[in-house]
Each structure stands twice: as structure tokens, then as C-alpha cells.
Amino acid sequence: MSKAATVGESAGRRSGPALVALAGCLFAFLTAELLPIASLRQLAAGLHTTPGAAGLLLSGYAVVAGVLSVPSVALTARLSRRTLVVAALGLLALGQTLLAIAPSLQLAMLGRAVAAASHSVAWAVVPVLAVQLAGPGRAGRATAVTMVGASAAMIVGTPASGWLSAQIGWRATALATAGLALGMAAALRVLLPGATTATSAPVSGAADGRARRGRWPVVVVCAVTALVVTGHYVSYGYFELLAAGSGITGAGYPLLLAGFGVAGLAALPLVGRTLDRRPGVLAAALPGALLLAFGTIAVAVSTHRAPAAVAGALVWGAAIGGLPVWLQGTVIRLAGAGAERWSAWYVTAFQVGIAGGAALGGFLLGDPRDPRPVLLPSVSAAVAAATLLVTAATYRRVFAVTAGPGPARR
Structure with a gap:
């Protein structure tokens, strides 16, 4: 084993607890973000509004996070990353507390806006910080470890939020997520190094000179992000309706x-390893899986076949679980020293996709008294097909670019 590889193994072991805590940070953020999906009807009743209006708590969150992502990362570039992540979690706790005590939709949206302001910083910084901590040759796997938190939020966080809302109310559930955020802040205050800033540590595994010929390759990845996330949220924001339509x-x-x-959690190790070794494979595999999943769900909804819906949902979950690892990992690899700045643009693109997809899904549903849920996965499938065309056209110059020199991993 080479000396570089030995250093990488040692860095990986030392960074393990910090990477797990960073995953916990993303778990807290995503659980809080998706609370309206888990508890939409309870939120609407508690805020004396309609489910459609309560859905603005999701799309409004996405808009604020998207707008603030780039300027907030730029303004905090010289701060310690530990201080920044801990402060972001504190702001999340404040936002969830404001949501919990809000007497009206307008004040609830204020609480969501406070939380969204911290979201934009955390999701831009945490994956880059994980890559810095992990050492050479581990960029894909470090990103995958932190994204376990996102998958766990969908596996545990969102269903648990729905269950807790039914048992103790959505306000108490929001306070519980605030407590979770404070707990993760305390853990990261202890585990993260204090000196790292956006410019003080290199990003290992950055792409070589072929990938740094201008901004175009990273812009393409951000555009693909906005496109594929739009297709996802056209259907995901109305997951319950699709399930009901399938029986x-x-x-x-x-x-x-x-x-x-x-399914998303199970896909993470494979996606992380593939990103480090053969990143181009993911450009076809993940959009292709989404196309298959949405097509299957469209059939399930139109024929009311629950088994087909289950199969489609599992493929969908696996693909969407690996999507952030692939896309943000590609941004980090292509951007090199500008990884955090371009990660902020990636977060903006992701949030544009969430807001646009949720809004488009609501439009496609039509009259709430007579919704048309079969249109949702049909449009999502069309967007997945368009994503495949874009990734195929840009494959060699963007998605097949491998990492620069570093220790080989086996």
C-alpha cells in the first residue's frame, strides 16, 4: 500500500465520528423541511387554512433557501466551518420553534423562512466539509456517508413526524425537531475541527484540468439538478395522493x-463507490431508473394496482436517494477550489426544482375536488426522459470526467 493510501485510510478513520455527525445534521434539516409532507392535513387544520395553502410552507421554504444560498455562502466564506454549521443548526431550531407557536399561516411561513435561511448554508457546506475531512480518494464515499442522513430522514424522520403529529400534534413535533437540531449542534461543536474555512482546506478528488476549462461543466450539472428535481417533486409533493390512487x-x-x-439508503454505498471509480455510469443509471419508476407508477395509478405502485416507489426511492450524491459529488469534483461556491449554486438549483416541481404538480392536479393524480408521474417520466437526453449529450465533457490524481481505491 502506498504512503498516500495509508494517509487516506488514517484520515478516514479519524474523520468517521465527524462524518456521522454531519449526516445527523442533514437528517435534522431534511426532517424539518419535509414536515409539511408528513403532516399536511394537521398543519392545515391547526393554521385554519386549506391543504393547498399549507403546501406553501414547502414551496416557500424552497424559494427562501434557493435565493439565499449563494449570497449566504459567499458572506460566510471566512468563518470557521464548525461555527457556521453549529450556527445553522441553531437557526433551524429557532425556525422550528417559531413554526410550533405560530397562530396563523403567515407567521408559520416566517418560521419556515428562518429555518430555510440556515438550510441553504448547511447543504452547501456540509458535503464539501465531509470531502475535506475524509482524505484523498474518498470524495464519493464521504458524500454518500453524509447523505445517509438525508435517506434516514425519509426512512425514519418523515414517517416519524407523521406518526408523532397524529399522537402529540404537529406543534409538539416541530418542537421535537428543534431539540434534535440543538443536539446535533452540540455534537458537531465537539467533533469538528475549529480552523477550517472555505479557503483553508483543499477538496480532495477534484477533477483535473480537463474539467476546469471554464464554468460550463458545473453549470450543466446545476441545470440537470434543477430539471431532475423538478420532475421528482411534481410527484413527490403529492406522494399520498399517488399512493391512494393505487389503492x-x-x-x-x-x-x-x-x-x-x-431503498434510497440501500443505494448509497453503491452510488458512492461508483462516483469514485466510474462516475459516467450514474449519468445513465439514475435518470433511467427514474424514468422506469415514474412510468410504473403512472400505470399503477391508472389501473389501481398496489403491487406496481410498491415496485415503482422502491425504484424511485433508490434513484432519488443516490441523486444528491451523484450531482453534488460531481459539482465538488468539477469545481476544485471553488467547491463551496458552486455547491451553493447547486443548492439553489435543487431548491428551484423543489419549488417549481411542487407548483407544477399542484397545477397538474387541477380541481382539488376532482384531482388528476395520474398526470403527475406521467409528467415526471417525461422530465426524466429529458434529463437522460441532456446527460447523454454532455456525457464526455461533464459526467464522465474522472477525479484527478490520487491513491487508487480497490
């Missing part, structure tokens, strides 16, 4: 949500 209701719905998240 899955009652206790079956939380199980379907959990299966969706488990």
Missing part, C-alpha cells in the same frame, strides 16, 4: 414511505 391507504401509506427511504 394504498391507511397503515400501508407509512410503510410505503419507509420502503421508499430504505
Whole structure:
């Protein structure tokens, strides 16, 4: 084994607890973000509004996070990353507390805006910090480890939020997520090094000179992010309606949500290893899997076949679980020294996709008294097909670019 490889192994062992805590940070953020999906009807009743209006708590969050992502990362570039991540979690706790005590939709949206402001910083910084901590040759796997937190939020966080909302109310559930955020802040205050800033540590595994010929390759990845996330949220924001249209209701719905998240978690190790070794494979595999999943769900909804819906949801969950690892990992690899700045643009593109997809999904549903849920996965499938065309056209110059020199991993 080479000396570089030995250093990488040592760095990986030392960074393990910190990477797990960073995954916990993303778990807290995503669980909080998706609370309206888990508890939409309870939120609407508690805020004396309609479910459609309560859905603005999701799309409004996405808009704020997207708008603030780039300027907030730029303004905090010289701060310690430890201080920044801990402060972001503190702001998340404040936002969730404001949501919990809000008497109206307008004040609830204020609390969501506070949380969204911290979200934009965390999701831009945490994956880059994980790559810095992990050492050479581990960029894909470090990103995958932190994204376990996102998958766990879908497996445990979102179903648990729905269950807790039914048991103790959505306000107490929001306070519970605030407590979770404070707990993760305390853990990261202890585990993260204090000196690292956006410019004080290199990003290992950055692409070589072929990938740094201008900004175009990273812009392409951000555009693909906005496109594919739009297709995802056209359907995901109305997951419960799709399940009901396929004949899955009652206790079956939380199980379907959990299966969706488990599939995403199971895909993470494979996606992380593939990103480090053969990144171009993911450009076809993940959009292709989404196309298959949405097509299957469209058939399930139109024919009311629950088994087809389950199969489609599992493929969908696996693909969407690996998507952030692939896309943000590609941004980090292509951007080199500008990884955090371009990660902020990636977060903006992701949030544009969330807001646009949720809005488009609501439009496609039509009259809430007579919704048309079959249109949602059909449009999502069309967007997945368009994504495949874009990744195929830019494959050699963007998605097949491998990492620069570093120790080989086997």
C-alpha cells in the first residue's frame, strides 16, 4: 500500500465520528423541511387554512433557501466551518420553534423562512466539509456517508413526524425537531475541527484540468439538478395522493414511505463507490431508473394496482436517494477550489426544482375536488426522459470526467 493510501485510510478513520455527525445534521434539516409532507392535513387544520395553502410552507421554504444560498455562502466564506454549521443548526431550531407557536399561516411561513435561511448554508457546506475531512480518494464515499442522513430522514424522520403529529400534534413535533437540531449542534461543536474555512482546506478528488476549462461543466450539472428535481417533486409533493390512487391507504401509506427511504439508503454505498471509480455510469443509471419508476407508477395509478405502485416507489426511492450524491459529488469534483461556491449554486438549483416541481404538480392536479393524480408521474417520466437526453449529450465533457490524481481505491 502506498504512503498516500495509508494517509487516506488514517484520515478516514479519524474523520468517521465527524462524518456521522454531519449526516445527523442533514437528517435534522431534511426532517424539518419535509414536515409539511408528513403532516399536511394537521398543519392545515391547526393554521385554519386549506391543504393547498399549507403546501406553501414547502414551496416557500424552497424559494427562501434557493435565493439565499449563494449570497449566504459567499458572506460566510471566512468563518470557521464548525461555527457556521453549529450556527445553522441553531437557526433551524429557532425556525422550528417559531413554526410550533405560530397562530396563523403567515407567521408559520416566517418560521419556515428562518429555518430555510440556515438550510441553504448547511447543504452547501456540509458535503464539501465531509470531502475535506475524509482524505484523498474518498470524495464519493464521504458524500454518500453524509447523505445517509438525508435517506434516514425519509426512512425514519418523515414517517416519524407523521406518526408523532397524529399522537402529540404537529406543534409538539416541530418542537421535537428543534431539540434534535440543538443536539446535533452540540455534537458537531465537539467533533469538528475549529480552523477550517472555505479557503483553508483543499477538496480532495477534484477533477483535473480537463474539467476546469471554464464554468460550463458545473453549470450543466446545476441545470440537470434543477430539471431532475423538478420532475421528482411534481410527484413527490403529492406522494399520498399517488399512493391512494393505487389503492394504498391507511397503515400501508407509512410503510410505503419507509420502503421508499430504505431503498434510497440501500443505494448509497453503491452510488458512492461508483462516483469514485466510474462516475459516467450514474449519468445513465439514475435518470433511467427514474424514468422506469415514474412510468410504473403512472400505470399503477391508472389501473389501481398496489403491487406496481410498491415496485415503482422502491425504484424511485433508490434513484432519488443516490441523486444528491451523484450531482453534488460531481459539482465538488468539477469545481476544485471553488467547491463551496458552486455547491451553493447547486443548492439553489435543487431548491428551484423543489419549488417549481411542487407548483407544477399542484397545477397538474387541477380541481382539488376532482384531482388528476395520474398526470403527475406521467409528467415526471417525461422530465426524466429529458434529463437522460441532456446527460447523454454532455456525457464526455461533464459526467464522465474522472477525479484527478490520487491513491487508487480497490
